[in-house]
Amino acid sequence: MERILVSACLMGRRVRYDGGAKTSSDERLAAWWREGRLVPFCPEVEGGLAIPRPAAEIEGGAGGAAVLAGTARVLAADGSDVTAEFVAGARAALAAARDAGARLAVLKEGSPSCGALAIYDGTFAGHRVAGRGVTTALLEEHGIRVFTEDQVAEAAGYLRTLET
Numbered sequence: 001m002e003r004i005l006v007s008a009c010l011m012g013r014r015v016r017y018d019g020g021a022k023t024s025s026d027e028r029l030a031a032w033w034r035e036g037r038l039v040p041f042c043p044e045v046e047g048g049l050a051i052p053r054p055a056a057e058i059e060g061g062a063g064g065a066a067v068l069a070g071t072a073r074v075l076a077a078d079g080s081d082v083t084a085e086f087v088a089g090a091r092a093a094l095a096a097a098r099d100a101g102a103r104l105a106v107l108k109e110g111s112p113s114c115g116a117l118a119i120y121d122g123t124f125a126g127h128r129v130a131g132r133g134v135t136t137a138l139l140e141e142h143g144i145r146v147f148t149e150d151q152v153a154e155a156a157g158y159l160r161t162l163e164t
Contacts, residue, residue, distance in 0.1 A: 002162050004032060005097045005105035005139070007114050008042040010149055015042040019052040022108055026152045029106065039100045043113045043135040046096075047089025054078045056086070058112050061121035061129040064090070064137030074112055074134065077124050086113060090135040097144050103162055105139055106155050109148035116146045 008015050011033065012023040032038050045051060054076035058064065062072035067083060074086040090113065097105065107114035115133040120126070136146045147155040 001035070001037060002104075002159055003039055003100040003102040004037050004155070004159070005093065005100065005102045005107075005144070006038045006040055007106070007108040007111070007149075008040040008045075009108055010106065011038065011040045013040060013042065015045050015051055017044070017049075017051075017053050017055050022149070024149050024152075026149070028152045028156050039096055039102060041093050041096050043089030043093040044086065044111075045089070046092040047085040047087070049082065049085050049089075054080070055124065056082050056112050057120040057122045057124060058131070058134070059122040061119060061131055063119065063131035064112075064115075064134035065132065065141075067134045068137055068141075075122070086134045089113060090138040093135045094138050094142055094144075097139060098142075102144065104145045104147065104155060104158055105136075106147050106149060106152060107133075107136060109150065114146075116148050116151075 010024040066072035073083045113133045113135040118128040119131040
């Protein structure tokens with residue numbers, strides 16, 4: 001059975017920066033949970049950040065690949081540099097996916113860790129730019145396909161191709 005890495009906040013775990021969750025109501029995720037397919041994971045918490053914690057954004061909206069390459073940082077709203085925690089969390093997510101044999105992930109869009117299509121631009125003004133978070137960039141570099149919580153139907157289609 002194919003396993004799926006999933007953002008823990010989508011499964012109702014209160015791990016977000018504000019101490020909340022972003023529980024998904026998607027029936028496919030619920031079915032995959034009942035089947036034992038899902039591996040809930042929060043890279044920010046696993047990387048050592050507290051709950052709650054200051055919001056964080058990638059400086060300049062550079063994206064996760066730039067953070068992994070050492071050419072951009074992840075900064076918290078209080079000015080602290082949390083790059084090391086984001087990179088450690090991404091590495092832990094990759095290890096969890098590999099340990100579970102997961103070849104796909106469903107992650108929280110917009111997050112500086114998990115965003116797959118868009119991230120915030122680093123100004124803390126609520127502006128989004130096209131880009132990937134740190135964890136998404138690392139997972140994709142290692143062949144793990146990442147979908148957002150709004151792309152669960154596409155994830156289900158990809159899952160079918162993996163299981164045929």
